[in-house]
Amino acid sequence: MTTKMVSGSQEGIVKAVRSELWKYGRKxxxxxxxxxxxxxxxxxxGNVMYISPSGxxxxxxxxxxxVGVDISSGDLVDVNENKKPSSEVLxxxxxxxxRQDVGAVVHIHPAYGIAVASTIGRLExxxxxxxxxxGKVGMLGYVVPSSAELAEAVERKIVxxxxxxxxxxxxxxxxxxxxxxxxxxxxxxxxxxxxVLSKILGEPRVFSEEDVEEIRNLGAEKYRTQLLKQSRxx
Ligand SMILES: [Zn+2]
Numbered sequence: 624m625t626t627k628m629v630s631g632s633q634e635g636i637v638k639a640v641r642s643e644l645w646k647y648g649r650k651x652x653x654x655x656x657x658x659x660x661x662x663x664x665x666x667x668x669g670n671v672m673y674i675s676p677s678g679x680x681x682x683x684x685x686x687x688x689x690v691g692v693d694i695s696s697g698d699l700v701d702v703n704e705n706k707k708p709s710s711e712v713l714x715x716x717x718x719x720x721x722r723q724d725v726g727a728v729v730h731i732h733p734a735y736g737i738a739v740a741s742t743i744g745r746l747e748x749x750x751x752x753x754x755x756x757x758g759k760v761g762m763l764g765y766v767v768p769s770s771a772e773l774a775e776a777v778e779r780k781i782v783x784x785x786x787x788x789x790x791x792x793x794x795x796x797x798x799x800x801x802x803x804x805x806x807x808x809x810x811x812x813x814x815x816x817x818x819v820l821s822k823i824l825g826e827p828r829v830f831s832e833e834d835v836e837e838i839r840n841l842g843a844e845k846y847r848t849q850l851l852k853q854s855r856x857x
Contacts, residue, residue: 633669637701640668641686647729647801648681654809656731657681662793663709666727666801667719670694674715676706694719713774718797721778727801729808732793735815740788741765743822746815747829753814754830754838757796757807761787768792786811 644666651657651664662681665674673689675681690708691701697716699708709715711730718728739746744762748754761784766773777795780787786807787795794811798804821827830838 636668637671637673637691638686640666640673641689643801644673644675644689645684645686647805648675648684650805651729651731651808652681654812656733656808656812658732661732663711663715663730664728664801664804665709665715667694667725671700672715672719673701674708674712677709678707692716710769711773713769713771714777714795717774717778718781718795721781722797724799725781725797726799727797727804729796729798729801729804730793731796731808731812733808733812733815735819736788736794736812737792739815739818740790740792740794743818744790746788746811746818748835749814749817749821749827749829751838752810754835755841757786757810757814758835758839759784760811763787763789765790765792788815 644664648664651662656662660678660680660683663675665672668691670693671691672694673691676684676688676690679688687703688706690699690703690706692698692708692712693700694716697712714730715728718725736746740762746760746762748757761780763776763780766776766789773789777787781795781797785797788811789795794808796804796807796811798807818827
């Protein structure tokens with residue numbers, strides 16, 4: 624997304640970012656990753672982060688309702704009709720400040736992810752997509768939502784992980800763009816669901832470090848080719 628943005632005008636870039644946010648907000652609702660007005664998402668447009676407005680469900684906002692916040696200063700720079708940024712604005716800013724490669728942040732309240740984070744406190748890869756796209760999951764104990772303390776805790780973790788599970792709260796995923804951050808969120812929740820189901824049936828076999836490395840070393844493209852080959856042989 625960032626590369627595309629350089630060539631267009633700032634206005635066009637912002638319009639594109641707002642429309643992507645609107646699209647992925649709806650996808651998050653459709654995927655059941657939040658209920659009601661829970662969760663928030665953001666995307667980077669140069670030095671500005673566009674974030675969902677506070678107090679609205681994703682299917683209750685229009686593209687222009689996403690609030691522009693200067694990443695360095697935290698000042699509101701592009702606001703429609705007195706909308707306020709999500710209460711987790713500090714947590715989102717922390718992700719962009721910690722990593723230049725982060726182009727989007729997704730924060731959700733997924734049922735299985737919260738259950739695993741609040742009981743077992745760890746989630747490992749059990750299937751190839753998880754190993755390839757999510758990898759290791761950072762775990763955080765309970766910290767009061769919307770607090771500066773939570774933003775600091777996320778900032779420390781996000782340096783090493785693309786996905787974080789927070790006890791008694793939810794998950795944060797980051798990506799180069801919204802598509803990547805969203806896929807990570809979906810696969811993370813699928814992983815938590817599979818882990819919970821496996822726990823009901825017995826002791827789950829999770830991937831070893833070697834299993835994960837092997838899949839990651841295949842590279843995304845190689846990995847897809849391999850899967851296609853396998854399905855043709857089957
Ligand atoms: Zn939350």
